[in-house]
Amino acid sequence: KAGVTQTPRYLIKTRGQQVTLSCSPISGHRSVSWYQQTPGQGLQFLFEYFSETQRNKGNFPGRFSGRQFSNSRSEMNVSTLELGDSALYLCASSATGNEQFFGPGTRLTVL
Amino acid sequence: GENVEQHPSTLSVQEGDSAVIKCTYSDSASNYFPWYKQELGKGPQLIIDIRSNVGEKKDQRIAVTLNKTAKHFSLHITETQPEDSAVYFCAASKAAGNKLTFGGGTRVLVKP
Numbered sequence: 237k238a239g240v241t242q243t244p245r246y247l248i249k250t251r252g253q254q255v256t257l258s259c260s261p262i263s264g265h266r267s268v269s270w271y272q273q274t275p276g277q278g279l280q281f282l283f284e285y286f287s288e289t290q291r292n293k294g295n296f297p298g299r300f301s302g303r304q305f306s307n308s309r310s311e312m313n314v315s316t317l318e319l320g321d322s323a324l325y326l327c328a329s330s331a332t333g334n335e336q337f338f339g340p341g342t343r344l345t346v347l
Numbered sequence: 348g349e350n351v352e353q354h355p356s357t358l359s360v361q362e363g364d365s366a367v368i369k370c371t372y373s374d375s376a377s378n379y380f381p382w383y384k385q386e387l388g389k390g391p392q393l394i395i396d397i398r399s400n401v402g403e404k405k406d407q408r409i410a411v412t413l414n415k416t417a418k419h420f421s422l423h424i425t426e427t428q429p430e431d432s433a434v435y436f437c438a439a440s441k442a443a444g445n446k447l448t449f450g451g452g453t454r455v456l457v458k459p
Contacts, residue, residue, distance in 0.1 A: 240390075269445050279391075279436060279449040292446045326390050330445050335381070338390035 238263065240329050240339035248345045254315040257342045261308050261329030267291075268310040269336060270302060273324040282325075285310055314344075322346045349374040351439050353450025361458055366424040368453045370437035373418065377439040380413060380420045381447070385434045394435075395422070427457045 241260045249255050261268050269292075270282040281294040285304035302312040308329075314321055322345050328336035350373040360366050372380075378399035383391035397404045397411045397420065404411050408427075413420040424431055434454050438447040 267445055269447075271447075278451050279438075279447075281446045281448070284445045286445075294446070328445075328447075335393060335396065336445060336447060337393060338383070340388075340390045 240327055240337055242325075242327050242339040242342050244342060245340065246343045246345075248347065249317050250347050251317055251319060253317050254313060255317060255344060256311055256313045257325055257327075257344075259310045259312075259327030259329075259339060261310070261327075262331070262337060265329035265331045265337075266308050267330040268304055268308065269328045269330070270310070270312050271326045271328065271338075272296075273326055273341070274322075279326070282312065317346045319346050349377060349439055349448040351437060351448050351450040353437050353453060355453060356451060357454045357456070359456045359458060360427050362427060362429060364427055366422075366427055366431070366455055366457075368422045368435055368437065368455075369419065370421070370439075370450050371417075371419050372439040372448075374439070374441070375415075375418065376441050377448075379440045380411070381438050381440075382409075382411060382422050383436045383438065385436065385452075391436060424455075427455075429457050429459055431455060432457045 243258045267286045269284040284292040288304045299315045304310045324341040326341045328338045330336045353370045381396035385391045408425045410423045434452045437450040440447045
């Protein structure tokens, strides 16, 4: 079975721009969660989507948003980028509701 | 909300020795505790997990123990090998929803 895929793997943006990251879950998995990983804050939960609905949300500003499509693929969007948004953005998919399998991540650098 | 503390932050062991990483959590409603291994340039890989109705679980050289009363859980790696070198994360979550709260991570170095 193919694992979780994320595109692009690397991204460089400037402050004020917006960015869209994509995640394709493992086939059959309907839940997709997004996490931000930084050296200072570690791994932090952004949000979770299940059957195209946001089921859980972390403590991030409204500039961070997401959506899920009918094929379970998910996108997250960050608007008005700030330097502090530089991070590894990880997507995880789940079938059973607990076991989450992570993708390789998208490394976002904001200049 | 849930808070997960992980110790130590770095761990250096000789090949063949055991490594132990400890985590504590704050929310007594948490009932699922996975452990992830992250190698350089890769996403976290699930290596073992435990649910609150179980006190211990083993998978070859890896074992996890859970003490719900004390809100502690630990990862034990026996007969360490150089390929065990990585950053290890513990996490906790409740049954409903999939929000994982992670510990700060432990960088493990296995010296040949």
